[in-house]
Amino acid sequence: MKFFLDTADLAEIEEAASWGALGGVTTNPSLYARIGGKLDDFHAHIGRICEIVGPDCPVSAESVAMTRDEIVADGLELAAIAPNVVVKVPTMVEGLAATHELAQRGVPVNMTLCFTVPQALLAARAGARYISPFVGRFDDISDDGLAQLESIVTAIGNYDFTDSTVNGEKLEIIAASIRSANHVTQAALMGADIATVPFGVLKKMVQHPLTDRGLDAFMADWEKVQGA
């Protein structure tokens, strides 16, 4: 499993990148609004993220257009920011058509707001590079987000999907809307390719009380050795 950071916050991205386990970044309009982002700085901000993570880490930037032609135009502009930009497109009819065209023009697409197996299969058929099923938002409405993710992982895994770009990259599933380290564990066990996690969850993934307790004991014993 690869880990993407789900944030538009440059300090969080810099910190997570320094840990050496960061595989990419996902942003969305809400995350950009959360850091006080301004419309006319959006492209430059995505460029800064791409620079921090380097060319091997995909950075998802979302189109906010609603028609296929506008999404394609938007997507081409976003893709021109840096070679590692992935255009995020909502799973809807106009989004499918735009994904198909963008992929054929060599632009990798991450289909977002994906909740069901039929949506995921259509996104895959349209040529998406990534599909982002949301886990936490199902939990928010008293449904089982992990069970929904598992259905999508199983259904997509029944076929051999590649995206529609020239090189035909393997389609990857991004477990999105992740709320806890346990979401990550379960997503990995069911074989999701990627988890995109908020920085708070990434920090929790490193922690365990037995690690803390063991470290305290080792440090205390080492003090004894030094005093002997």
Ligand SMILES: O=P(O)(O)OC[C@H]1O[C@](O)(CO)[C@@H](O)[C@@H]1O
């Ligand atoms: O439910 P949340 O925590 O807002 O997460 C929404 C998800 O949507 C995405 O835009 C999907 O890629 C991610 O950025 C995020 O994981």
